[in-house]
Amino acid sequence: MPGHEVVQMLSKVIDAGLVDLAHALDGGIGIVEGFTGDEQRFDHAFIVDETRDAGASAARVAYTGGSKGEEQVINAFRGRPDPEAAASLARRRSRPLAAAGLLWLGLVPALASVHHKAVAPVRNVAAVPPVAAAASAPAATTTDLAQWCARLVTVVPGVEASGCRASGLIAGVGRSVRGVPLWANDVLPASGTPKFKVLLLGGIHGDELASVTLAFDWIARSRNVKASAMPHPSRGAKPTIADVGWRFVPLLNPDGLLHSPATRINAHGVDLNRNFPTADWSRDAQPYWIKHTHKDPRRFPGPQALSEPESRWLLQQIDQFHPDLIVSVHAPYGLLDFDGPPPAPRRLGSLQLDPVGVYPGSLGNYGGLVRNVPVMTLELKNARAVPPAELAAMWNDLQRWLNEQMTNPGVQASAQRSPVPGTKVIGSLRGGD
Numbered sequence: 001m002p003g004h005e006v007v008q009m010l011s012k013v014i015d016a017g018l019v020d021l022a023h024a025l026d027g028g029i030g031i032v033e034g035f036t037g038d039e040q041r042f043d044h045a046f047i048v049d050e051t052r053d054a055g056a057s058a059a060r061v062a063y064t065g066g067s068k069g070e071e072q073v074i075n076a077f078r079g080r081p082d083p084e085a086a087a088s089l090a091r092r093r094s095r096p097l098a099a100a101g102l103l104w105l106g107l108v109p110a111l112a113s114v115h116h117k118a119v120a121p122v123r124n125v126a127a128v129p130p131v132a133a134a135a136s137a138p139a140a141t142t143t144d145l146a147q148w149c150a151r152l153v154t155v156v157p158g159v160e161a162s163g164c165r166a167s168g169l170i171a172g173v174g175r176s177v178r179g180v181p182l183w184a185n186d187v188l189p190a191s192g193t194p195k196f197k198v199l200l201l202g203g204i205h206g207d208e209l210a211s212v213t214l215a216f217d218w219i220a221r222s223r224n225v226k227a228s229a230m231p232h233p234s235r236g237a238k239p240t241i242a243d244v245g246w247r248f249v250p251l252l253n254p255d256g257l258l259h260s261p262a263t264r265i266n267a268h269g270v271d272l273n274r275n276f277p278t279a280d281w282s283r284d285a286q287p288y289w290i291k292h293t294h295k296d297p298r299r300f301p302g303p304q305a306l307s308e309p310e311s312r313w314l315l316q317q318i319d320q321f322h323p324d325l326i327v328s329v330h331a332p333y334g335l336l337d338f339d340g341p342p343p344a345p346r347r348l349g350s351l352q353l354d355p356v357g358v359y360p361g362s363l364g365n366y367g368g369l370v371r372n373v374p375v376m377t378l379e380l381k382n383a384r385a386v387p388p389a390e391l392a393a394m395w396n397d398l399q400r401w402l403n404e405q406m407t408n409p410g411v412q413a414s415a416q417r418s419p420v421p422g423t424k425v426i427g428s429l430r431g432g433d
Contacts (some may be wrong), residue, residue, distance in 0.1 A: 063357050087132035100173040140180045140258050143171040148183065153255065158213040168220045169250070174313035177267035180254040182313050186321075187222040189289035194245025196406050199323035201314070204272050204330065204363070205264040205433060206256020209266050210386045211329035215250035216376070217391045222246045224398075239406045241399050247321045252310050264298045270308050273330075273433055274361035276315070279370055281305040285360040301361045313392075318371065326367045327398075328373045337377035338366030344376070345401040349394035351378060362433075379433065 139151045148171070149164035171181035188194055202215035225242060251257060253291045255267035265271055274285060285301040306312050318326070335354040338344035346353050358365035367375040378394065380386050 014072065028211060046159060062135055069273070101360050104210065111323060114392075130286060140254060141178075145169055145171075145183075148181070150253075151258075152212075156209050156212050158210075161218060163216055165251075167216060167248075169248075174309070174316070174380040175253045176310055177254070177308070179254045180258070182249065182252065182254070182310065184317065185219070185248045187248065188424065189243050189245060193242070195239040196325075196402065197245045197247070198325045198327060199247045199249070199317065199321055199322045199404070200327045200329070201252055201363075202329045203251035203253050203257055204328065206253045206259060206266070207262040207264050207330075208331040208380075208383045208433075209257065209262065210331050210380045210383055211378075212250050212257070212381070213386055214329050214394075215248055217388075218395060219248050219250070221392075221395050241403050241406075244402055244408065247317065247323070249314070249317065265300065266308055266310055267295060267307060268302070269300055270297045270302040272308060272311050273363055274299060274359060275305060275308050275311040275327065275367035276361050276363055277305040277370075278358075278361055280360050280365075282362075288360050302309040305361060318367070318373070323373060324399075325402075326363070326373055327378065328363050328375060329378045329380065331380040331383040333379040333433075334381035335379045337364065337379065338368075339364035339377070340374035341372060342374075344374075348376075348378060348397045348401075349390050350381070377433065 019377055071326075079133060139147055146161075146165055146168075149161050152164060153161050168185045168187075169183040170185055171183055174182035176182060200215060202211040203209075204211070222244075222425075226246075229322050253266050253272055256263045256265055259267075260264075274289070278285075282305070283299075285305070289295060289299060289301050302308060306315065333356075334351065335356070336345065336348050336351040337356050338353060339355075339358055344353055344355075358369065364375045364377055367373045
């Protein structure tokens with residue numbers, strides 16, 4: 001396969017935002033950091049770039065040279081599934097690697113000239129530390145809401161500047177690695193004293209843009225509930241949905257979202273949803289990352305629990321707000337997960353309850369098992385967009401479920417709960433954030 005054709009194909013992939021960096025390996029091509037990828041594995045002469053966003057099929061390439069290799073590379077980069085993708089690692093490594101010299105001699109210089117990126121040869125991709133997010137635009141560090149909204153709407157589909165400005169978000173003391181404010185806002189009932197408190201989180205992973213869209217949409221809906229609430233008829237009346245207090249954090253990982261292309265990890269290369277201080281973190285977080293993800297840089301748990309300013313700030317919010325429920329929004333597995341004290345809702349919109357378990361350092365593990373606060377994880381079906389009708393259906397189903405919980409005499413207020421020891425439940429690899 002002529003070297004310039006390889007470069008052209010990789011150029012299209014990089015320009016489309018599927019990968020940030022490609023470089024030659026011993027007889028293959030390595031890809032570092034994906035856009036909306038699920039998992040990336042690095043094998044000898046093997047590329048994996050899985051994307052589930054917008055229904056895109058996984059692109060898997062076993063490049064062995066010759067006409068067969070050419071067909072596989074071109075088809076994969078055009079988004080067509082490779083019929084040889086499921087071949088065993090032993091088979092892949094036993095094939096002749098005729099393209100090795102070509103890749104070493106022609107691919108890296110050509111890529112550098114096409115993209116003006118300095119690419120150093122890497123001998124072992126799995127040993128490379130996770131890629132840190134690039135610096136975000138200067139306007140991102142502003143504490144002026146109008147300026148922040150103007151920056152945000154350029155990258156998040158479905159968020160309008162007027163709605164963002166009306167959200168009432170406040171830039172507190174929390175900052176990301178790159179100094180971007182961590183914005184939050186409380187929407188309280190007309191009485192001023194909530195009888196049930198919900199903490200909603202979006203953008204824990206920067207490449208899950210739809211989670212941010214949902215957060216802003218639900219801020220507006222929660223304000224409508226407050227505006228339409230009637231005065232409480234009597235002190236003895238049962239609480240209703242109008243008595244719910246909300247704290248919204250639409251974007252916990254601004255550095256990842258504002259990176260071009262957006263990344264799951266923060267600017268230190270850490271997966272924030274593996275960085276919380278679960279009971280099993282010290283024992284299991286690093287071994288799990290090595291054994292089960294093969295050092296996937298998109299799931300690096302960090303050097304230690306709470307190593308990241310974003311995760312430390314979130315724990316402060318939990319300690320200060322004392323939520324009765326944490327709603328964490330992710331994508332793109334299309335399911336509803338629930339950790340902690342039951343009962344769980346059976347569905348929200350089109351998302352069906354399908355518990356996937358917890359992971360070392362995950363928020364579901366920390367909130368649901370360590371803090372004994374229910375954590376409801378919404379895994380949207382698409383990482384970039386969510387239909388307005390689905391936003392409304394999920395919101396309405398959540399309101400019904402909240403009403404049931406508030407009228408249930410067995411529901412405990414968060415202030416009455418005490419932390420319980422974490423339970424080791426390793427989540428399945430079939431899906432979950």
